[in-house]
Amino acid sequence: MRFGLSEEQTMLGDMLNKYLEAESSLDVIRESCDNTPHHNEKIWSGLLAQGAHTILIPEEYGGAGLSMLHSETVSEVLGKHIAPVSYLSNAVLSPLAITLAASDSQKELLLPGLASGDVSYGIGLTDAIVNRENTNLEITNGKVNGVSTFVIGGQTADKLILGKPGTLLLVDSNAEGVTIKPMITVDKTRDFAVVTLENAPCEVLGKEGSAAQAMQKLLNAGRISIAADTMGAADAMFNQALEYSKERFQFDRPIGSFQSIKHIFAEMVTELEPCRSLLWYAAHAFDEIEDEATLLACHSKAHIAEVAKTIGRATTELHGGMGFTDLLGLHFWFKRIEVNRQLLGGPEIQRHFAAVVQGWAPEAITAA
Amino acid sequence: MELTYGPEYDDFRAEVRNFCAVEGKRNKFGAMKMGEARPNQLAVDWQGKLIEAGYTARTIPKEYGGFGAKPDIIKSLIISEEFVKTGTRGGIQNQGISMLVPTLIEVGTEEQRQKYIKPTINGEMIWAQGYSEPGSGSDLASLKTKAVVDGDMFVINGQKIWTSSAQFADMCFILVRTEPDEAKHHGISYLLMSMDDPGIDVRPLVTMTGEAFFNEMFLTDVKTPVTSIVGKRGEGWRIANVTLKYERGMIGGSGGSSTGIRGLADMMHTETLSGVRAIDLPVYRDRLLKLQGRALANKYHGLRLLSNDINKTGTAVEGLIIKLSATYLAHDIYALAVDVMGEFGTLYDDSIYKRQKDWMKQYIGSFMGIIGGGTSQIQKNVISERGLGLPREPLVKYDQNGWDLLKK
Incomplete structure (x- = not known):
């Protein structure tokens, strides 16, 4: 019996951690945040070289054919270093969307491009979960009209996968009738776009209306990956504040010797460590235990978002005035956590889906 | 992630399951809460049977009246899983067995072990x-x-x-x-x-x-x-800490919260407010779901700790947090149950209106976990000092009459 990561998965995380420690310094992150798009090609090319983007692509299409637990490990490290790269769209959601929903011929055509890293993807699922702007995608005779918001990695994508309830469709970024504009969030380490489609040529992955099940699994992958990113970011904030409280002297004492501060750390770690256990099990359930996958994915996204919110607040506060400055840079982690919290549905939405899957709530917010 | 115990344990599980099926059936008698009263003769007889079969006092050496097995966490776990699954009553639990006996084995004299361990584990x-x-x-x-x-x-x-x-x-x-x-x-x-x-x-x-x-x-x-x-x-003091180590383990166990969530969810399916089931009211349901998220995190954290024990992995802080987290969670679960039942949740007598469970009593009783064996505030000191390496508060002496610091 061994609960948690295998040695191989731990090594994968350590390797990536070393790489990002060297390449994703705060200075590099600041530079990416100032640029648009924020996606950092140099860091991404290093991840491509290590094959991190092929983890979830089946072997027969040139991928590594590994597990969500592997990918979760990567997501956590990326969150720890708030790496400004579009891993979520290129390495998790797009390959899975194609693997789960596309026809065999589409897979043969599309997956090798993802595996080689030559073709980049953006993916928009937000409106398929909760549609707030009445942005319906209408497909007629191979053309699509409508709007897709919060398309992850949209600005740097060659191809776009866009979701509507029950259907996933593929659009070429350069095709006529496709307009991509950045949606600037408070988190400048990731790119989101709004895609407007006017009679744009499109291709449905699989058949129209046949992707409901694929979408459910896809969302679970998104939930776990975002939760893992938050886990890494929250852990980083926790550790930075812990170090600070051992070094910072006030009243002739390290501030970490005051019980008012020590107890906050005890409370934080008491919440945070079980989050990692939950996350590992959620990833394992995604890989191996279909019956539990959605419940665990929803709960890990919701619960870790709640814990991380507390940690974001407390660790900022523990740095005193410095915590509020740009100089310290802690705010980059705070903002990453805040965007992750809302991305693909906030905690209330996730808990609602967790209730639905247990038969405790009558209906989902969407048909997805 | 490897969540099975391996085929070498299949035979052992079959043996325990068989025992529960045969002996467990013959020995159905009401559960007895810890600390309530002396074990009666039925309980003492059952205890003897369990020791003989190796399902309690399992690792206590034979010469002191135990079963004398080598420590094997997985076997202990299988025993408890099968007993719970089949509703078979486990061995007697009390402070003598869980705290004093391990302490005597660790630091007692041979004479003390001979004299006290056997009658203690027998329940006498x-x-x-x-x-x-x-x-x-x-x-x-x-x-x-x-x-x-x-x-x-x-x-x-x-x-x-x-x-x-x-x-x-x-x-x-x-x-x-x-x-x-x-x-x-x-x-x-x-x-x-x-x-x-x-x-x-x-x-x-x-x-x-x-x-x-x-x-x-x-x-x-x-x-x-x-x-x-x-x-x-x-x-x-050193010896007391040996004993307290065993008490923290007793109070902290994280299995209870899943059972608590299940009971609460069941109650919310039957309790109605103006004809609407509590589970169908989103205000209550979201609170239930929040607690379920915490309970799941604790549940899988329990598996991780078990794995740490078996594989000799992990860090101290991972184990130190259990009591703080599990006891507050239990309190919050019972608190929601009382809220769901409203005024009826405050009833402390069931002679006119019956409710499924005495939630209020459990809610109040949950302070026993929060305070006993070191309060939550003491736990936080332990977690932050031993788990996270934060410095101790400097020791100062106060004049109890006037809040003045006493100079040494």
């Missing part, structure tokens, strides 16, 4: 724990109950509180000050004493649940032989 000898005092709770090491040597006897005078089981216990393991001139942590001794001494006055301590599991214990010239000391004079 019941122990009270004499630790806390009215003036020494979180700061236990400041305890004042003293013992002086008179001939071949220790003579004990003082007062203890929270002495559970004292109203029916045969014996007591007690902390007393024997070296008044030593620093407070070095002046304590760990003694064993008979509860039959006429100088012992036990008075029930009624708690806010209305029950009296605990007692106050007044000691006037109570005598116990000098040979009844565990360890050396002045070593009591």
